[in-house]
Amino acid sequence: MSSLPCRTEPHLTNNPEPSVDAFVRRHQAGLWRFLRLCGCRGAAAADSAQEALVVAIRRGLVDAEPAVAAAFLRQTARFVWLRDQRDERRRAAHQADAAERLWQQHLVDDDGAGWLEALDRCLETLPARSRAALQRTYRDGVGRQELGAELGIGEHGVRTLLQRLRAALRDCIERRRRS
Numbered sequence: 001m002s003s004l005p006c007r008t009e010p011h012l013t014n015n016p017e018p019s020v021d022a023f024v025r026r027h028q029a030g031l032w033r034f035l036r037l038c039g040c041r042g043a044a045a046a047d048s049a050q051e052a053l054v055v056a057i058r059r060g061l062v063d064a065e066p067a068v069a070a071a072f073l074r075q076t077a078r079f080v081w082l083r084d085q086r087d088e089r090r091r092a093a094h095q096a097d098a099a100e101r102l103w104q105q106h107l108v109d110d111d112g113a114g115w116l117e118a119l120d121r122c123l124e125t126l127p128a129r130s131r132a133a134l135q136r137t138y139r140d141g142v143g144r145q146e147l148g149a150e151l152g153i154g155e156h157g158v159r160t161l162l163q164r165l166r167a168a169l170r171d172c173i174e175r176r177r178r179s
Contacts, residue, residue: 023062023069024053031073040081048084052077106177115173122172130165137162 028049035045052073056062061069107115123131133151136142144155151158 019062020057023057026066027056027070027073028053030070031077034074035077035081038078038081044081044084048077048080049073051080114177118173118176119169121176122169125172126165126168130161133158133161134165 031049031052032045035048036042040048055076056069056073059072061072064072103112123134126134129151133147136147136150142150144158148155148158151161153161
């Protein structure tokens, strides 16, 4: 008879980590597939699956029957995903409400053409480095870390730079729209 511990008996080892690793390996892919079947996008499915796995581990389900653990994980992941969907819908609704208020206040008369013209003029007044930072961020989708490396500044410096540029553009646009 072999004295090696089998996969279904993780309590035979002195290190509790292998049972957690085995639990995650056993359930992670199926949980992700379940969330995708629910309509969850790839990255969000991975995040929701990870959160559900953490909840299950904290609740001590590592040594539970696989079917019981899988059912708990599916229920928890579904809840996490639906909660995130609800939160996202609320954020989207708030953003749409703010956009409507902004549109009614400043853009309704010319469908935003005057605002875009003011933005173009304000962008022309910026130094080349600042314009490049805005283009790399908003047109090219470059993250703070990459932009910071390009500009020779840290991520926090990039954040501060972008905040200042947005504020300067906002002020410039408002001045141009008033005149």
